[in-house]
Amino acid sequence: MPKNVLIGIGGTGSRVIESVVHLCAAGLGPDQLNIFIIDPDEGNGNLTRTKSLIKRYTELRKLYQRAKKDNPAFRTEIIIPPGDEPFVWNIFEEKDYTLGKFINYDNLKKNDPSLANLANILFTEKELETSLNKGFRGHPSIGAVVMADPPMDEYPFKLLWDNIGSLHANDLRVFLVGSIFGGTGAAGFPTLGSRQLIKFNEKMQAKLTADKSKVLLGGALVLPYFSFSVDSNNTEPMFVTPNDFPIATKAALQYYNDKELGFDQYYFIGDSLAQKVGEFSTGSSTQDNLPHYVELVSALASFDFFGQPSIDDVPDKKFFISCREDDRISWDMIPITRNSSNLQEERKALKEKLADFTLFAYTFLSYGKSILEKSHKDVRAEAWYGDNFNKEFKEDNKMYNPRHEENNTLYQLADEYLNDFLFWACAMDANEKIQLVDKSKILNGELTHKGKLKLTDPQEFVANIGEILKDRSNRKDFYVFKKLGLEESVVDEESMTAGSRFLNIFYRASRKFNEVNLVIN
Amino acid sequence: MNKSPVNYLLTIALGAILWIAFAIMMGTYLTENPNLAEKDPADLAGELRLIFGVGALLSIISCCYWYYYGNMNKVSNNLGAAKKKWWMLFVLQIILCVVLTVAIVLMNMSQGIEAKWYAIYFALLAVLTFILFWICTFLMSPRTVKFIPLGK
Known part of the structure; x- marks a missing residue:
């Protein structure tokens, strides 16, 4: 069985992993997925969000017993380094590290002036002296130096090589994802994608013959896809703005074209809508951007890579490029598979599973929680509740009493995770051109970055529930959700x-409701 | 049993069976055993058929209305109102039973019928009105309101 490893590099890498986790929650991921991240900016808001998301996913998955026959949610086992082992490779062990410190520039000047002069040619004084705690600030040449020799026998890289001995040719599927236009991603992607570092790493037993490896290396290069507001009073020494993206991208693409890297399959993903995802930030906690549909597409690219059939021989190089038919993004435009004969089926599954999970999150967080806040006596007349809990109700038993205190941890985890999921789904609905989820039907007010989302009450706005996707639907309402969804969902x-x-x-009620509400061709 | 039109049909059938049993099959026993001063037992039997029939019919109508109401979409969002509605219908059936018994008493005041027979008429009317309503709604209420009837 192939082993899947996803490595997110930099802020975009973290954000794509956020999408990967949510898609796994919706039941779209592979059976097992190893994940880690490379980012020197430990306090990066995007990274922090993704780290806590994975923690919530794994904790909730552990506690949430899913119905065997019809609940694919959380089916993917996300594997991260064990215990306290690092999930993120921060590159630098100390704070305020600079490139000068990394290459021992002061010593070089004294002991090896010719090498110091070479460094002076390659890097400006500012590049040598700027603190790299917040990443490489759009200067991939710095990152390429410091990422050239990662500690492969330590976590998180060790995660890659665990059980390598039992794997056959191309069985270790490694997928890198990062931006081509920023700092960390642009530096890390070609560096880790070099032939000797992962693909043909002899020390770690990846290499089989001169052109055959246990590693099948794929990557999603995320081209410029977002924009942000730049503060004209910014005093940071080095930073990147959206204006730098095109030139950085052009240079990087030329590099990839010229260089013989170890990648077997590339996905080029970008977008010209230049959707704003937040305010300018060089990094740290303030770099906490809104999710974007390109990250969803990049996550789907990784699933396409992991889901391909086994390859016994030397794999052919493959490039995947997809573009929109017009300036809208709708459910039937999302690139999802390399296999054109399966395209419609897979798009259908994507839409169904995301719609099911979105509805599940919305209805549980709104109506479901309101039911849990009431006493058993007050809600026992609800048919769906009574069918599931009245008969064997025992106040002091967590198997029969949904309000038993031992069930509270599960609800708390579900509350937090589903809130994150809805935030992600709603944030992608940035403007009228993104025709995926309709946040106005879910949110009561504006999308807020921090804290719990304020949701519309489906009992009050009964029609909203049938229109949470921006697509054709039969416009069924909350009454139908209760009758054909909840009342037909006995879990025993x-x-x-x-x-x-x-x-x-x-979850089951959401599926049943969508079966009658969604129009899926 | 709680699916339409099965619940409607079963309720009508049960009401009709009870009426036939009480007003037709037990008719002779209920009219020939009490002491009647002047009235022909056949006349009393006619009155009982009519009154039992009114009771059963109104009870069947109440059940059917409850099924219709319980099937309405909006009810699932307001079970408090549904509960009030059920109790209102149930109490109305009790009142109906009392009123119909009083009607039998008033129609036969001069006949000297023993009190125990009025008690029996009341008991039979109870079966045909509020007990029929309770049994039918207990067993055959639409799914949304199935836990509303007394004792569920």
């Missing part, structure tokens, strides 16, 4: 806690 798996049953009821 004996080994399941009442808390898990409660969540499964809402």
Whole structure:
């Protein structure tokens, strides 16, 4: 069985992993997925968001018993380095590290002036002296130097090589994702993609013959796709703005064209809508951008890579490029697979599963939680609730009482994770050209970055539930959700806690509702 | 049993069976055993058929209305109102039972019928009105309101 490893590089890499995690939650990911991130900017808001998201995903997955027959949510086992081992390679061990410090520039000047002069030719004084705590600030040449020799026998890289001995040719599927136009991604992508570092790493037993390896290396190069506001009073020493993106991209693409890298398959993904994802930031916690549909597409590219059939021989080089038919993004335009005969089926599955999970998140966080806040006596008359909990209700037993205190941890984790999911889904709805999820039907007010989302009450706005996707629907309302969804969803798996049953009821109801509401060709 | 039109048909059938049993099959027993001063037992039987029929018919109508109401989409969002509605219909059936018993008493005041027979008429009317309503709604309420009837 192939082993899948996804490596996110830099801020864009983190954001794509955020999308990967949400797609896995919706049931679209592979069975197992190893993930780690490379980012020197440890406090980066995007990175922090993704780290806590993975933690929530794994904790919720552990606690949430899913109905075996019809709940694909959280099916992917996301594997990260064990225990306290680092999930992120921060590159630098100390704070305020500079390139000068990394190459020991002061010593070079004294002991090896010719080498110091070479450094002076390659790097400006500012590049040598600027602190790299917030990443490489759009200067990939710095990153390429410091990332050239990662510690392969330590976590998180060790995650790559665990069980390498039992793998066959091309069985270790490694997918790198990062931006081509920034700093960390642009530096890390070609560096880690070089032939000797991962693809044909002899020391780690990746290499089989001169042109055959255990590693199948793929990557999504994310071309410029977003924009942000730049503060004219900014006093940072080095930084990148959206104006720098085209020239940086052109230079990088020329490099990839000329260089013989180790990649077997590339995905080039970009967008010209230049959607604004936040305010300018050189890095750190303030670099906390809104999710973007290109990250969803990049995440799907990784699933396409991991889902391809086994290759026994030397793989052919492949390049995948996709573009929009017009200036809109709709469900039937999302590039999802290399296999054109499966395209419609896979798009259908994507739309169904994301719609099911979005509805599940929305209905649980709004109506579901309101039911849990009431006492058993007050809600026992609800048919769907009564069918599931009235008969065997036992106040002091977590298997039969959904309000038992031992079920609260599950609800808390579900609350946090589903809130993150809805934030992600709604944030992609940035303007009228993005025809995926309609945030106005879900949110009561504006999308806020921090804290819990304020959701519309489906019992009050009964029609919203049938229109949460910006696509054709049969416009069914909340009454139908209760009648054909909740009331038809009896979950009676004996080994399941009442808390898990409660969540499964809402997931199943969402599926049943979408079966009658969505128009899927 | 709680699917339409099965619940409607079963309710009508049950109401009709009870009426036939009480007003037709038990008619002779209910009219020939009480002491009647002047009235012909056949006349009393006619009155009982009519009154039992009114009770059963109104009870069937109440059940059918409950099924219709319970199937309405908006009800699922307001079970509090549904509960009030059920209790209102149930109490109305009790009142109907009392009123119809009083009607039998008033129509036969001069006949000297023993009190125990009025108690029996009341009991039979109870079966045909609020007990029929309770049994039918207990067993055959639409899914949305199935836990509303008393005792569910």
